[in-house]
Amino acid sequence: MARHTVIPLSSDVIGFAEIISSRSNPIDSDEQAPDPVLFQTDRMQRLSTPWPVSLTRAEQLADCRIGKGIILDPACGSGSQLFAYCQELNRPGLGIELDEDAAVLSAANGRVISQLSNGDWAPETFVLVGDGTEASAALDELGLSGQVIAALHVDPARPQDAQNHALNEMEPPIGELLQKWEKHLVIGNQGPAIIIDLSPRLLPEQQAEVEKLLNNLWPSSPITWEWVSTGRGRIDRLTIWFGSAAVAGTPARMLRLLPDGSVISFAGSRSKVKQDRAAYPKSGDWLTIVDSALLSSGLQGQWVREALPAESSRSWVRIDGRRPMLLSSEPLDMNKSLVKAFVSSTGEVISRLKVEPTLDNLSPILVSANYAYLSRLTLRCKMNPATQPKLQAQLDSGLKDYPRGKQGFLADVETKEGNAWFICREP
């Protein structure tokens, strides 16, 4: 008996999909081509890769030297990532999905995306309902055998609520998946092309475990780790690009999805970041709070080289938590979109606040803010969550009479003598 049911990207599938779920709302955008309007259940919407990220990744794969063959996603969910690859590479794809409804929606999404693209990949592209680890059975169903998979991309389901999870809790489990598909992968100059989405919460030991799984099967193939961030310190995705999908000599890459749907990408070597506890901000220096995703990627050294002139001093005065902070003697080059994309706040240090920011100390804080010609002072420092909105409201009301002033923020720095607070004025 067949273990997989084949769904072609036919016109009928749209009708079946409409019975299961409605289509997502289109995102209005004046400047860019609109995102395709895809079928998704609420669960799929939570799990699926945003279209601009799918597309950027597909462009990256198109730049890699992958062999002839089809693109496989053995746990394809909504199919948006798989069909972004098909569209960008103009190659047939194979999606496999355990959940029958999701598989139908995925095939319908394939149809929608193929109608918006110029390629001729759709007639040979299929979604199978069934287990993505059953490699040979799935290929048999389509009359395929041997090394036919030019690239394998998988985004396994993972436990939703767990802070951390073991690798074998991913569905389908990646070890088993790789073993079953191994003999069907096309081997290019750098090995097979494999892309695996992992939890951004994966510990460094677990990242090493994934590398080992891959290197045990294909020793000495290159690896590029990729982080995707939507800002505010949120790392949405951690992905390993392996073998022919990796960029040799480029161990790390960062994609930052901007609110307008565009994506900034940069890549390079990883370096360890060290906190400089001796650094002490003085007037005229600059304090910059950066997206914590940048430090997780290890690409901060390269980013700082883009952000600051060579003559500027630079030290990381905080490296953990949601608000890593850089101290520099010169302002950052905020005209570069790559630099701006990772900055939450940047400002010139105007003065040190001599008191702790509490409700009782409102007056001296207002005096310092006035001295800095500020019309708003945003609290960007650690404080009691109950006090923060109250103090912010009082500062807003106390500064509202100076509408021509600049924006500023209050940052805290851990110094040798304990916590210190600094009033910073934004450029």
Ligand SMILES: C[S@@+](CC[C@H](N)C(=O)[O-])C[C@H]1O[C@@H](n2cnc3c(N)ncnc32)[C@H](O)[C@@H]1O
């Ligand atoms: C995180 S989602 C994939 C999301 C997809 N990348 C997207 O953009 O929509 C993981 C999917 O794997 C499916 N899945 C889990 N185990 C599977 C298996 N053994 N075979 C096939 N699909 C499986 C789940 O039903 C789920 O839809």
